[in-house]
Amino acid sequence: MAAFLELRGVTKKFGDFTALNDVSLEIRRGEIFSLLGPSGCGKTTLLRVCAGFEQPDAGRVILDGHDITDLPPNRRRLNTIFQSYALFPHLTVRENIAFGLRVARRPAAEIKREVGQTLALMQLEEHADKRPALLSGGQKQRVAVARALINKPEILLLDEPLAALDLKLRQRMLVELDNIHDEVGITFIFVTHDQGEAMSISDRIAVMHEGRVEQIGTAAEIYEAPRTSFVAAFIGDTNFFDGQVLGPDTNPDYCQLAIEGFTDIISFNDKRLPTGQLAHLSIRPEKFRISRNPPPPDPFLNRISGTVEEIIYQGTHTNFWVRAGEYRVAVRQPHSRFKLDQEIITWKDAVWLSWHADDGCMLEQYRADDESLLSLPDPDDAHPAPGGTTGTTPPAASGRQRGIAT
Amino acid sequence: MSAASGLPAGQPTAVDNGAQIARRRQRQEWWISLPSVLWLLAFFLTPTLIVLAITFKPADPYGNIGAGWTLDTIRSLGNPNYPSIVWRTIWISVVATVICLVTAVPFGYYMARAPEKRKALLVMLVMVPFWTSFLIRIFAWKVLLHPEGYIHRFLRLFGIVNEGDLLLYNPEAVLLVLVYTYLPFAILPVYAAAEKFDFHLFEAALDLGCNRFSAFSRVFLPSIRRALVTAALVVFIPALGSYVIPDIVGGNASEMIGNKIAQRTFIDRNLPHAAGLAGILTLSTVIPMLIVLGVQRRQARVTVPRRKRGAT
Numbered sequence: 001m002a003a004f005l006e007l008r009g010v011t012k013k014f015g016d017f018t019a020l021n022d023v024s025l026e027i028r029r030g031e032i033f034s035l036l037g038p039s040g041c042g043k044t045t046l047l048r049v050c051a052g053f054e055q056p057d058a059g060r061v062i063l064d065g066h067d068i069t070d071l072p073p074n075r076r077r078l079n080t081i082f083q084s085y086a087l088f089p090h091l092t093v094r095e096n097i098a099f100g101l102r103v104a105r106r107p108a109a110e111i112k113r114e115v116g117q118t119l120a121l122m123q124l125e126e127h128a129d130k131r132p133a134l135l136s137g138g139q140k141q142r143v144a145v146a147r148a149l150i151n152k153p154e155i156l157l158l159d160e161p162l163a164a165l166d167l168k169l170r171q172r173m174l175v176e177l178d179n180i181h182d183e184v185g186i187t188f189i190f191v192t193h194d195q196g197e198a199m200s201i202s203d204r205i206a207v208m209h210e211g212r213v214e215q216i217g218t219a220a221e222i223y224e225a226p227r228t229s230f231v232a233a234f235i236g237d238t239n240f241f242d243g244q245v246l247g248p249d250t251n252p253d254y255c256q257l258a259i260e261g262f263t264d265i266i267s268f269n270d271k272r273l274p275t276g277q278l279a280h281l282s283i284r285p286e287k288f289r290i291s292r293n294p295p296p297p298d299p300f301l302n303r304i305s306g307t308v309e310e311i312i313y314q315g316t317h318t319n320f321w322v323r324a325g326e327y328r329v330a331v332r333q334p335h336s337r338f339k340l341d342q343e344i345i346t347w348k349d350a351v352w353l354s355w356h357a358d359d360g361c362m363l364e365q366y367r368a369d370d371e372s373l374l375s376l377p378d379p380d381d382a383h384p385a386p387g388g389t390t391g392t393t394p395p396a397a398s399g400r401q402r403g404i405a406t
Numbered sequence: 407m408s409a410a411s412g413l414p415a416g417q418p419t420a421v422d423n424g425a426q427i428a429r430r431r432q433r434q435e436w437w438i439s440l441p442s443v444l445w446l447l448a449f450f451l452t453p454t455l456i457v458l459a460i461t462f463k464p465a466d467p468y469g470n471i472g473a474g475w476t477l478d479t480i481r482s483l484g485n486p487n488y489p490s491i492v493w494r495t496i497w498i499s500v501v502a503t504v505i506c507l508v509t510a511v512p513f514g515y516y517m518a519r520a521p522e523k524r525k526a527l528l529v530m531l532v533m534v535p536f537w538t539s540f541l542i543r544i545f546a547w548k549v550l551l552h553p554e555g556y557i558h559r560f561l562r563l564f565g566i567v568n569e570g571d572l573l574l575y576n577p578e579a580v581l582l583v584l585v586y587t588y589l590p591f592a593i594l595p596v597y598a599a600a601e602k603f604d605f606h607l608f609e610a611a612l613d614l615g616c617n618r619f620s621a622f623s624r625v626f627l628p629s630i631r632r633a634l635v636t637a638a639l640v641v642f643i644p645a646l647g648s649y650v651i652p653d654i655v656g657g658n659a660s661e662m663i664g665n666k667i668a669q670r671t672f673i674d675r676n677l678p679h680a681a682g683l684a685g686i687l688t689l690s691t692v693i694p695m696l697i698v699l700g701v702q703r704r705q706a707r708v709t710v711p712r713r714k715r716g717a718t
Contacts, residue, residue, distance in 0.1 A: 053609055073612040086610035090628040100614040103624070151614065 010059030037208035079148035261325025469675030499645035514596030575657030599633030
């Protein structure tokens with residue numbers, strides 16, 4: 001499908017800080033496209049470049065075949081939902097929603113009709129004559145959406161629209177936004193730092209890091225086949241093992257991997273990392289099988305042994321922390337049947353962990369000085385459950401219990 | 407109502423409690439505001455009433471207030487000179503207020519948008535004139551505008567004024583110095599409001615189709631309207647009562663009510679007459695203030711529904 005909104009090599013610097021570094025991406029008509037990343041990754045700047053609030057230092061913004069890079073925001077057929085909603089405090093809900101049409105000098109009767117329809121669509125009729133200060137967070141957000149949608153924009157830009165709401169409301173508004181998208185059928189660009197939001201609403205997600213797009217794909221693609229260590233660590237939980245490519249397997253899609261303390265590790269190598277390359281092997285906690293008896297031999301099944309250090313029963317699943325060599329491995333065992341689908345494993349048990357070669361993901365090692373990765377939530381404080389990136393750091397190598405490359 | 411809410415009789419309902427708390431808070435607030443109420447009664451309202459009362463007293467030849475009551479002063483306020491002086495006082499004050507506002511709004515806006523460091527510098531620059539005595543600053547203007555002063559000579563260089571032209575002793579000079587004096591008082595409230603203004607609103611207006619100018623007039627100005635009213639009053643009221651400025655840089659043709667009051671008090675020694683003029687001045691300040699208050703109250707009613715107002 002042809003690109004509807006296209007960014008070509010967009011770069012934006014603020015002083016010495018590079019907010020966007022040569023970003024190129026294509027957004028299709030009608031999709032919900034998320035920009036996902038930690039704070040400071042440039043996602044909001046990218047949105048502001050699309051809206052016209054920031055002029056890129058280099059690169060072009062092309063909407064539906066027309067170069068809009070130099071157009072001011074009021075001449076772009078895009079509307080923004082701001083994080084703070086930016087409702088006009090001196091106007092009522094009705095006047096806020098009518099604002100765009102009034103500025104466009106549309107006939108009064110038409111404005112009245114359109115505003116009435118929008119109020120009904122967003123279920124805001126009973127609040128129409130209130131000022132924004134009297135509205136709840138969810139209502140404010142609906143007004144912000146209504147105020148933008150009434151202008152029938154080509155694309156709706158949403159800048160962390162749910163960040164100001166509490167958890168329950170956030171989930172409800174997410175569904176509401178999704179319904180609105182289905183109803184009006186326009187393209188949404190959704191900026192968020194919350195992977196849950198991004199994964200549940202988006203058709204495609206661009207994961208951003210330090211002003212660059214690290215990966216673009218569907219939720220499943222970025223979760224199951226991350227292209228970089230950052231994506232693997234930022235989306236969901238994972239275990240990183242430091243290794244070196246020993247050489248290709250008989251099947252060139254697979255390679256033998258040397259990881260200290262383990263033997264005979266084989267992994268799917270879709271990126272064709274060459275022999276000798278230092279690599280991370282990323283394995284999601286739920287990809288492991290945990291058992292007290294050694295699993296049956298299988299050339300594609302990797303097996304390591306360890307000792308259970310911690311068990312947290314969570315109802316739908318149990319989280320285990322297993323000491324295996326130098327690594328503290330996070331394992332998540334889902335329960336599909338009531339306590340019957342597994343042998344009872346307790347503390348200090350010697351166990352086997354196994355995973356299929358296809359379930360590991362080979363990634364280039366990232367720099368040890370990458371601060372934004374080290375500042376990810378620490379799984380070891382408060383909740384030793386796999387949350388954020390899980391610890392696999394050789395304890396002797398570094399005092400840090402952070403689990404990212406040392 | 408306790409029956410309706412299903413509570414045992416005698417137990418106060420939540421509504422009762424809320425009303426009680428509101429009443430108690432009101433009583434407490436009344437005590438807190440008592441000192442300022444007393445202050446205003448003793449040093450503002452009473453003197454104003456005394457001055458108004460003096461208007462109805464006869465003047466005695468020694469400059470004192472005579473016994474008995476008379477309407478002589480009221481009749482003499484019909485002096486044909488007065489309407490033109492009152493009119494001049496009002497238009498000079500109005501024009502000074504408008505110029506101050508028109509200057510203060512872009513300046514306050516610019517200050518609010520300036521980087522933190524420059525902001526502090528700008529605030530200081532606005533305040534700096536206050537470090538010099540008011541009188542000295544007015545006299546300094548006299549020196550500047552004098553036929554041998556820098557401004558006069560500078561303008562002569564470009565042929566804008568001629569040798570014989572006077573820059574001093576006319577209403578325009580009074581206006582200039584009034585604007586100079588009261589501009590900082592107009593800038594500060596505008597700046598304070600602009601600082602609190604959420605500039606995302608500006609972006610939202612651009613996003614919704616406004617250009618920079620219409621975003622400014624549709625969103626920025628309405629958002630700081632309270633500050634605009636404050637700034638207008640802060641300039642207009644002292645300008646109405648100004649005495650020193652027209653006395654020093656103004657001439658006969660630019661007298662304002664303040665000058666007439668001083669003249670009646672110190673030269674004619676006719677206190678009731680001065681009091682009458684002061685009464686006119688007071689009324690001409692109080693009336694615009696009441697209008698503004700009325701407008702603001704009406705706006706407040708539109709903003710907040712009634713029941714909410716009672717609770718806060």
